[in-house]
Amino acid sequence: MAAPPSRPALRERYDRRQQEVVDAAAGVFARRGYDQTTVQELAKEVGIAAGGLYHYFGSKEQLLIRICDELMDPLLARIEPLVADETVDPAQQLRAVVRLWVEHVCTHRDHMLVFQQERHVIEHGAQWRGVRTTRKRFERMIEDLLGRGGREGALRFDDRRVALSALLGMVNHTAQWYRPRGRLTPQEIADGYVDLLVP
């Protein structure tokens, strides 16, 4: 992998192209699977020769890591401020969070599918610590929010752990059936989920 260009004008083009690679990769990986996708296939998708990809990424796996970071980091960043204020009604807060979350999943379907399919490598690989801790922080945030809602009686569930897993399961699963031009908007879907949890 080459270093990114130092001149700022070129840096912009470089970043754009790199982003194209990530997006194409997310698409192909989601469709054919990470391991089944050859670098050649991916390169053709981008419209580049195989070797050219290594100008933007050091390895196929780094590209995969990038896809996961691109999914989790902005999500965490957008949701963290939403749950920071502990004086707001937890039910309202949860609705806001889930709306944002579902929205994010729907606009990053491919990223999400890849993230789910590659669970095994994420959970065990050494260079995946970053992704793992981000995901843990995210889940912790949701769990805290649920806990607050449970204590205040603003939410209906018996066990916080079950509620958390239910929520994680349903929201993340959305990536597998949501269609951009489908009957339901991300917000409607999100509200459907939240309505299961509020009395």
Add this chain to the structure above:
Amino acid sequence: MAAPPSRPALRERYDRRQQEVVDAAAGVFARRGYDQTTVQELAKEVGIAAGGLYHYFGSKEQLLIRICDELMDPLLARIEPLVADETVDPAQQLRAVVRLWVEHVCTHRDHMLVFQQERHVIEHGAQWRGVRTTRKRFERMIEDLLGRGGREGALRFDDRRVALSALLGMVNHTAQWYRPRGRLTPQEIADGYVDLLVP
């Protein structure tokens, strides 16, 4: 792949060993991923040489198909009779179904994890039609049950499609966190899910 033994006495031993292979494969595939697992690794897990596996399976992919069949077929077979009687209260019926379903997922954690991780090949591969239609039949059954419950006011949700996906998401996600000696039994988990859907 050799034909299974014709003599019945040997057939039993053959079947047992084949089952050992499937179970070992489910475990390794769930941990390391299907593509990342070499048949050498898998063979060592079974305590056999690599070539020996081909006595029981024609290819690595057939083994994967077998894992998925072993997950879906018995599940469908056990749930079909439960939903057949349309005079029973849908809420009770749903509880029975989800209990069985969660139980099945928990006793087939590895199978389920593999099934999820290999979504892409299942959805696109030619020899996967069988698995795909079984899954569709299963989802259709659940959807019908939810529909009945919605019409009769026995369940609380606005949109049947959202409820279905929520349920699929949460139950299947269970495989990713359930631990046999954990605090919660499969039945408690199942009831937690169902309680979100009944008034």
Add this chain to the structure above:
DNA sequence: CATAATACCGAATGAGCATTCGAAGTTCGT
């Protein structure tokens, strides 16, 4: 025990694949 059926071994095969790298093409700043 003899012999046929079954189970397994393990080295060889051959294809596929990620990655490298020197050269050639392209774009930018001056």
Add this chain to the structure above:
DNA sequence: ACGAACTTCGAATGCTCATTCGGTATTATG
């Protein structure tokens, strides 16, 4: 328009891995 910085090419490299197969060990049966 020229050199430097940057981008891409594409063939070569070297490795990994699924699968094959002829031979050997093990087991059942008469």
